[in-house]
Amino acid sequence: MNRPDTAASSPIEVLNEVFGYTAFRGMQGDIVEHVTAGGDALVLMPTGGGKSLCYQVPAIVRHRGGRGVAVVVSPLIALMHDQVGALEEAGVHAAFLNSTLSSEEAQNVERELRSGRLVMLYAAPERLLTPRFLAMLDSLNERGLLSLFAIDEAHCVSQWGHDFRAEYLGLSQLHERFPQVPRVALTATADDITRADIVQRLALDEARIFVASFDRPNIRYTIVEKDNPRAQLMRFVRDEHEGESGIVYCGTRKKVEETAVWLADEGITALPYHAGLDASVRQKHQDRFLREDAIVMVATIAFGMGIDKPDVRFVAHLDLPKNIESYYQETGRAGRDGEPAEAWMTYGLADVVNQRRMIDESPAGEEFKQVQRGKLEALLALAESHDCRRVRLLSYFGELSSPCGNCDNCLNPPDTWDATEAARKALSCIYRFSQHGGGFGPTRFGAGQLIDVLRGKRTDKVVQYGHDQLSTFGIGADLSDAQWRGVLRQLVALGHVATEGEYNTLGLMPSSRAVLKGEVPIVLRMPREATRGVRKRAVRGDGKVPAAAADLDADAQQRFASLKAWRAEVARSHNLPAYVVFHDATLAEMARRMPADLAELGEISGVGARKLEAYGAEILNVLGR
Known part of the structure; x- marks a missing residue:
């Protein structure tokens, strides 16, 4: 068997010799051949689908053919470190340039870069675009030693993407400055509008677009309504993932820290991770998660992109993500090894209200806000759906599929009910609030008061404001609190009801008129906790055996x-x-x-x-x- 640093090779030879695999998976082979031959490409491939090989194999082949170094653009120090370590383990000369290096170490890397001996160099976009770095690339290019550019996490360039980073915008310079050097942009998540934005902003108009299947059949999707979320999470971890590695996402830094402490008190090895922690603490926690077994990382979205740990057996969300792209990206960190894994989420009315408010109160333009509202509605439709989760998820990315038999709805089909009349009752009650007492503003109330009135509860607050005298008092006594919360989630998410102020008081929006007239049908699932059946364990083994x-x-x-x-x-x-x-x-x-x-x-x-x-x-x- 040849050593990895010998003469020029074909892509399949490099795959076998360097990485130890006998065949490419899915579209990998076509992508590698195209990029190796010097073509530009935009690659959309799910997390765990093998995106890295799509530029690593061409980089090695082109280097062996005398074309020098490939520059990999990545926003993540952790990813750079791990991928360079893995490449060096495989006998491929690679390096990174980032803030973790000493001045002497950085100079050594630059010498290797200038010499053309490096096969791959990883760098963040802000470093790559400095005059000093560009001058080094100019020199390499003049000598024919710049083999390709790989732009990882390419969705970061799009304002429509879920993780926009302004520093990515300057990467259009690569096409202008080095038009003969092939570029491959890669991402795991991008809907149609984000894909078009990537193409436009990176000047990839002539690039070949490869869209792999977004399906991750080894991941089971489970979504439940919030009903004591800590107890729900503990049941999920204890019953199904005891002793396994996982990630728990929370919406705020405070909740991250409180949840990590609580899990630790319950005997689960849990670590917090968010942008407010000292950088050394974040690095220590991330290293433990990557290097040890049975660690649960409790984190905000600051954690995860570029994390290659293959044996994450579950990803749990204690709060609703911003959109389906975020949800898909975050859940995709489970089961990268192809073995069974689970994506579990709990959500409630407050999540919908908070996400809606963040959109409405952001300084962005109305066009951007409208797109974000549509994305939130799509995510809520996924959460509230009573058909196959996977079909809904893949459909969002333009992919047709059939019921998977491996999501909560397929394994335990929920009961549904026609909530059209209930929605009309809720809107009528909100209207009565605004009229009662002679003014909209002073008598605007939140979801709790609304549900109490609809269910006919004479609480102190209901009596104090005279709401037990409203014509809508008690008209919804036949429905449970959970059912009414589901109705309100839909009305808020679809923009028929507005929330305002510190107390999330409710008000009608213009579109509510059509609902009041019965022109908008609303069909909801019964609360999952009320219809919960026996669940099947998502992962084989007892949690101690991988x-x-x-x-x-x-x-x-x-x-x-x-x-x-x-x-x-x-x-x-x-x-x-x-x-x-x-x-x-x-x-x-x-x-x-x-x-x-x-x-x-x-x-x-x-x-x-x-x-x-x-x-x-x-x-x-x-x-x-």
Whole structure:
């Protein structure tokens, strides 16, 4: 077997020799051939779909052909560190330039860059666009040593995207300054409007667009209405993911810290992560999450992009994300190894109100606000849906599919009810509030008061304001609190009801007239907690055995445990996450097949030439060969 740094090779040879895989997955092969040949590309591929190989393989092939270095644009220090570490482990000369390097270390990287010896260099957009860096690229380009640009997380360039970053806007200079150097832009999430924005802002008009399936069949989607969310989360973690790695997303920094403390008090190893924490604390927590098993990271959206940990078994949301793109990106961090994983979310009326208010009160233009309102409505439609979650999710990205049989609605179909008349009653009651007492402003009330009046509850507040004398008092006594909250969620999300002020008081919007007339049908699901049935565990194994090794026999399980212990030592000595050395799936296959020699070991998926040379003898020794 050839060493990775020898003469020019084909993409499939590089894939096998460097990364240890025998075949590309899905569209990877077509993308790699196109980019290797010098074509521009926009790649939309789900998290865990293998986007990195789409530029790493062309970079290696073009470097071996004498074309020099590929520059990878990434906004994430953690991703740079892990990917460079993984490439070096595989025998590919790579480096990064970011703020974690000392002056001397940065100078050494720049020398390697100028020499053309580097295969790949990772850099943030703001560094890449400095005059000093551009001058280095000019010099490389003049010598024919600039092989390609890979723009990762390309949705960051779009104002319509869920993670817009202004520094990405300057990347259009790459096309203007280096028109002959191929560019590949990659993202896991972009709807039609975001894709068009990426193409326009990065001047990718001539690029070939590759859109892989957005389906992640190994992820089970579960969404429930809030009903004591901490108890719901604890049931979910304890019953289904005990002893496994996961991420819990919260909407605020305060909630992140409180939830992490609470989980820790309950005996779960949980760490907080948000932008308000000291950078050293964030780095420490992130490193623990990447390097240790059974860590639950409680975080805001500041955590996650570029996190390559393959064995995250669940992603939970305690608050509603902004839109489906955010939800898809965040849930996609589960199950990157292809093994069963779960995306779980709980949401309530307050989530809808808060998201709606953030949109309405933002300084953005009305066109932008209208797009964001539409995205929120689409997310709520997903949450409230009573048909297949996956069909709805994929449809948002323009992909047709059939019921999956692996989401909560498919496994436990919810009951539904026609809420059209209930919506009319709620709107009539809000109108009566505005009329009662002689003015809209002074007698505007929130959801709690509205539901109490509709259900006919003579609370002190209801009596104080005389709401027990309204014609709408008690007209909704046949519905539960949970059902009324569902009605209000829909009315607020669809813009028929406005919320205002510190107390989220309710008021009618112009569009409510059509609902009052019965012209807008509203069909809702019964509250999930009321119709909950027996759930099936999403992940094989008992939470202590990784999913990839769950079907090994007892002897193979012992070999797998020995290989994991060996891998942990190697990872610690190299200061890398364990999965960068070998994935669980690769160790499980070693334990299963018991290779007799280096040749047989080299046939296992994930064992490239450099790793075979570096670790082959040690692995055979661990296996008792």
